Amino acid sequence: MTRPFRRRVLYLPGFDPIPPRRYRELYRREGAEQARISGHVLKMLPPGPEQQRFSWAVASHMAEAEAETRIEVLVWSDIVQASMRAGIPGTYAQLVRTAWTYIATGTLSRLMRLRRGPVIAALYPIAVLSVQFLLAVLAGLLAGWAMAALAGVWAGLLAGLAAFCGILILGRRLDHRLFAYYLMHDYAFTADHRGAYPQALEDRLAEFRTRLTEVLAEDLDEVLVVGHSSGAYLAVSLLADLLRAGRPAGPDLSLLTLGHVVPMAAFLPDAGRLREDLAWLSRRDDIFWLDVTAPGDACCFALCDPVAVCGAGGDGQLWPLVISAAYTQTLSPEKQHEIRNRWFRLHFQYLCAFDRPGDYDYFAITAGPQTLAQRFAGRKPSPARITRPVGARP
Numbered sequence: 001m002t003r004p005f006r007r008r009v010l011y012l013p014g015f016d017p018i019p020p021r022r023y024r025e026l027y028r029r030e031g032a033e034q035a036r037i038s039g040h041v042l043k044m045l046p047p048g049p050e051q052q053r054f055s056w057a058v059a060s061h062m063a064e065a066e067a068e069t070r071i072e073v074l075v076w077s078d079i080v081q082a083s084m085r086a087g088i089p090g091t092y093a094q095l096v097r098t099a100w101t102y103i104a105t106g107t108l109s110r111l112m113r114l115r116r117g118p119v120i121a122a123l124y125p126i127a128v129l130s131v132q133f134l135l136a137v138l139a140g141l142l143a144g145w146a147m148a149a150l151a152g153v154w155a156g157l158l159a160g161l162a163a164f165c166g167i168l169i170l171g172r173r174l175d176h177r178l179f180a181y182y183l184m185h186d187y188a189f190t191a192d193h194r195g196a197y198p199q200a201l202e203d204r205l206a207e208f209r210t211r212l213t214e215v216l217a218e219d220l221d222e223v224l225v226v227g228h229s230s231g232a233y234l235a236v237s238l239l240a241d242l243l244r245a246g247r248p249a250g251p252d253l254s255l256l257t258l259g260h261v262v263p264m265a266a267f268l269p270d271a272g273r274l275r276e277d278l279a280w281l282s283r284r285d286d287i288f289w290l291d292v293t294a295p296g297d298a299c300c301f302a303l304c305d306p307v308a309v310c311g312a313g314g315d316g317q318l319w320p321l322v323i324s325a326a327y328t329q330t331l332s333p334e335k336q337h338e339i340r341n342r343w344f345r346l347h348f349q350y351l352c353a354f355d356r357p358g359d360y361d362y363f364a365i366t367a368g369p370q371t372l373a374q375r376f377a378g379r380k381p382s383p384a385r386i387t388r389p390v391g392a393r394p
Contacts, residue, residue, distance in 0.1 A: 001114025004059075004066035005369040007222045008215045010208070012238070013074050014261075015186040017080045020054045020073035026351060027056070027071065034363045042367055065369035072294060074208050075198035076188040076234075079200050084185040088168050089254070091181055093102060094188035095129055100230035109269045114390045115298075120216040121343065122187055122264065128180035132171035141165030179344070186230070190264060195271025197255045205234065209241050216250040222371040224254045226288060229300070229347065232260035232291075233274055236306075240277035243284060254372035255289040256365065257320065258350040259297055262306035263390075280313035282319045288373035289319035292360055295384075296327035296336075299347040308387035321376060323360065330354040 003046075005349055011023065015261025028044055035042040041061035055072035077201065086094060102108040102122075111119050144160025175181040197205070215223050247253070266274050281289070293302040305322050307313045327346070332355045339345045351362055357377065365372060 002066075003224075006220045007067065007069040007224060007366075008218065008220055009069060009071040009224045009226060010215065011071060012208075012214060012225070012227040012231035013073065013077070014231045014259075015079055015080055016100050017084055017182075017188060019077055020180055023073055024054075024056050025057075026348075029385045030352040031363050031367070033059070034357070037353060037355055038357055038364070040363065049269065059247055059371070059379065060363075060367040062364060062368045063370075067367060067369040069367045071366060072211075074205050074211070076201065079204060080189075082200075083189045084182070086185070088259075092129065093127055094184055094192075097192040098184070098188045099126060101194060101268070105269050107233065107269075108378060110267050110390050112305060115301050117259060117342065118301055120263070121183070121299050125187070126178040126185040128178055129171075129184060131213060132180075136167035136171075138165045139167045142162045142195060155292065158235045168182045182202060187264070189379055190230075190268065193234075193270065195265050195268025196273065201234075203282075205238055206240065208238050209245070212238065213248060214241055216248050216253065218250075220251040222252045222254060223250070224372060225381070226258065226264070226366070227258045227260075228258045228350065230261055230265070231304070232257035232266055235263045236262075236281055237274060241286065243281070243286070249288065252371045252373060253287050253289055255320075256372060257289070258293045259293055259347055260291060260304075260306050261300060261301040263301050263304065263309060264308040266306070266312075267390075268326065275310055276313050278307045278310055282307040282312065287319070288371070288376075289321065290372055291320035291322045291374055293322075293327050294325040294327045294346075294349070296345045297325075297344055297349065299393045303382050303384050304386045309390050311389040313387065321379060322381045323376075323379065323385070324382045325350060325354075325360050326358060330356050330358050330360070332356055361374055 012022065013020070031042050034040065036221060043059050045057035045059055054074055054075060055070055058069045058071065059282060060067045060069070077154045108119070140160040142295060143163035146154040146155025147159035169179070173180060195332070212223070212225070225235050227237060235255060262278070265271050266278065281287070291306060293300045293304070295302040301309070303324055305313065306320065307317060327349065335355050340348070354361065359376070370377070
């Protein structure tokens with residue numbers, strides 16, 4: 001009897017403070033929907049002996065073949081949570097520092113020459129927080145003037161201060177709907193170090209490399225590293241670190257980057273480590289690297305070759321293979337209408353079911369009986385990909 005295809009997936013999320021349980025539940029729900037649409041057999045298995053790590057197992061039957069996969073989340077949500085502890089004053093200080101960093105270094109102008117969608121998304125928290133601040137000032141002045149006329153100057157000052165603080169606190173409490181504070185913390189996390197990785201993140205990447213080395217020693221057919229959003233450039237650095245240290249013999253090693261925001265970090269002046277990782281990894285012939293984005297996702301740099309646009313391409317570049325998830329073709333008009341203008345939902349669509357799936361199918365890639373290289377053998381890059389080196393330093 002032929003043994004099932006065996007795979008390990010190491011998933012690197014983006015800047016997300018929510019514990020990794022959400023990714024298991026998302027996989028369970030959307031995987032079942034994709035199986036229904038595509039005619040796959042896909043089932044989540046009971047917890048195994050590796051309960052000390054956040055992972056889940058999947059068994060599948062696709063294309064007349066069996067596969068067994070264990071998907072593990074590489075957790076850095078605690079680092080994200082620690083970076084989001086700034087209160088209201090601290091967040092406004094972050095706003096000033098982040099805006100100054102991107103503008104003064106010329107990074108913002110280069111980003112605008114590449115894709116305006118993600119830049120507008122980056123300006124969104126600045127705009128929302130600025131409007132909240134102006135409303136707070138206006139409310140404070142009006143409340144202070146009214147109370148001063150009734151009860152004197154000191155009462156007016158207290159009323160104005162209360163109104164000012166009240167509007168800012170209300171804005172903070174509404175952030176589960178507005179996401180302005182969340183996005184501000186996200187961009188500030190990168191800007192505070194001008195594109196360099198903070199030490200806590202470097203230490204965590206070293207732990208991830210140890211884990212990846214352990215997985216590569218197992219009896220598997222493929223080890224697939226998946227990086228989503230800002231997790232995409234962390235995945236690049238993870239593989240670059242591992243391969244520089246000398247890759248152990250073992251299964252096929254594949255990299256899948258989804259909805260990347262690489263230029264937001266790599267264009268910054270102190271992101272030399274990341275730019276070197278991009279250049280080095282793109283020339284390795286012992287991996288397969290697929291990059292998937294979609295023009296319908298305004299939070300990513302759609303169809304931008306993350307190596308070439310950062311000025312790290314040129315002679316010898318092999319990767320990544322840049323393709324589009326093509327939402328307008330792989331999602332029905334009804335589904336497109338349902339998630340239209342829902343930025344975060346569109347940014348997570350790569351991890352969800354497609355009701356008109358093409359060759360990009362997250363569940364066939366992560367749980368099916370083919371390696372990433374086999375599935376996309378002979379695939380040409382998207383003709384609309386962008387390769388001009390906008391981020392090259394003068």
